[in-house]
Amino acid sequence: MPILEGEGVTKYFGGLAAVLDVDFHVNQGEVAGLIGPNGAGKTTLFNLISASLVPRPGTIKFKGVNITGKKPHQICRMGIARTFQTVKVFANMPAFQNVLAGSFFGTAAGVSPSEATRGVTEALEFVGLSEIALTPARDLTLANQKRLEVARALATKPELLLLDELMAGLNAVEVSEAMELVKKIRDQGITIVMVEHVMKAIMGVCDRIMVLHHGEKIAEGTPQEIANSEKVIEVYLGEQVDA
């Protein structure tokens, strides 16, 4: 059963269709990848799912419930957490406080201070930031800021995690560490949708990939199918021109 379904999802910016009539689904427990050239509408689709933007027209359902038009904090409490393409950590707050905000406010039921603190400790340990819990977020490396965003998202106890270019700007070692982290999150039973430009990462961890181009979904399938799809190659490398 799909955990997330989109039907005819469309978003115009002025006259430009950033996302046009896209149907998509994400299955429970999988890692779904979202790729496409720059400007394909990947981040817009993310913003639509996480309620930063409202699709018009189109509906998005989470666990069978229509979530179109809900507010970002409601979406978060329902169990969809996200990270950002450009990191949006709370720069002047220690890592611990960053995650504490997620722990306190991100769950539907609400938590006691001791539960929240425990949640923070667990999340920081999970992403490997326990050592630097008291460091202000602005002093962390980019890789660690991205981990911190993941920890903050995980502290909201999500069922679905949206990762917007987690690997962008990371070096080779950090990319493989981030891939390990994604697999570790999936093994916790959390469904993941990731936007990514680093092909090694997307091919390595995704169960299924959707390709967007000019706001439309042009292909979908396993990493192998996508890698061999002529349409996708065309989009990324340009059309073959007859001499």
Place this chain on the structure above:
Amino acid sequence: MNINRITSNKAFSPVIIGVIAVLLATLPLYIGGYTPILLTSIYMYIILAVSWSMFSGPTGYMSLATAAFFGVGIYTAAFLGNTVPLPVFMIAGGLASSIVALLVGALTLRLRGIYFAIFTFGLVLLIAQLLMFWELHVTGTRGRFVVVLDYNTIYYAMFVIVAVLMLTAYLLRRSRWGLALQSIGENEEAAAHTGINTTMVKVINYALSAFFIGAAGATIATRWTYIDPVIAFHPLFSFLPVLMAIFGGMGRLSGPVIGAIIFAYLQEILITRFSELYMLIFGIILIIAILYLPNGLVGLIQRTWIHLSGGQRANT
């Protein structure tokens, strides 16, 4: 839980604060004359500066509506002062300001940066002008007389507001609401996606800070005896609290308090001795504060202390 603030509270132990509070609460019993009157003015500015920084400090929304909330409190006292006792119109003034803040907040807290500042300042002028129009054309007067209370009563009332405000601000800073406000100030979008109902947190906190400002306005109005819209909604009541809070330093709760004490005292001296130069001197002090004291006076004290004690804040 507030790891970044541990250093600040060492200097002010609860015992010292308690002793100071008891002394101030009973001050008119031993000292009469001018001192309670001066302290009442200082309390007024403490309330304005702390209330302002309670909202604008963590969220980064620069509110210039302080004079509007203050004026609404003052006029509440003018309307009700002759019919109900002081505690009632104090609370009524606070509630009236809160309601204005709720309405304004719900409408405008989606504006960021300079737009919010301009709108909130426009609110001060708007309410003052509307009120002036009403008084001139409907009531047929310009100003109003407010019931007069004796200075000690006003002193005690202002002290109570200060005490409740300081306790509220202190608890707020350490509560999850404080964390939410700070998150909003750091990155509002991320805060919303972390499950924080940003609009609600902002609006309610704005109304809470307006409550204290309005209550202070209702109380101090009884000392002024005569008010009109120009006096009650004077733009300086929007700017001075900002100046005091920045000068004192907004990183700590004590910052706006110290800023308010220094400026209120300075104002008393300057206005009586150099009345033409007093705004000029204020301006120069503010420029110096912004250029050389990015964390305010409290930040400077803290840095000096760390320097003197030879310790450093270890950031791994």
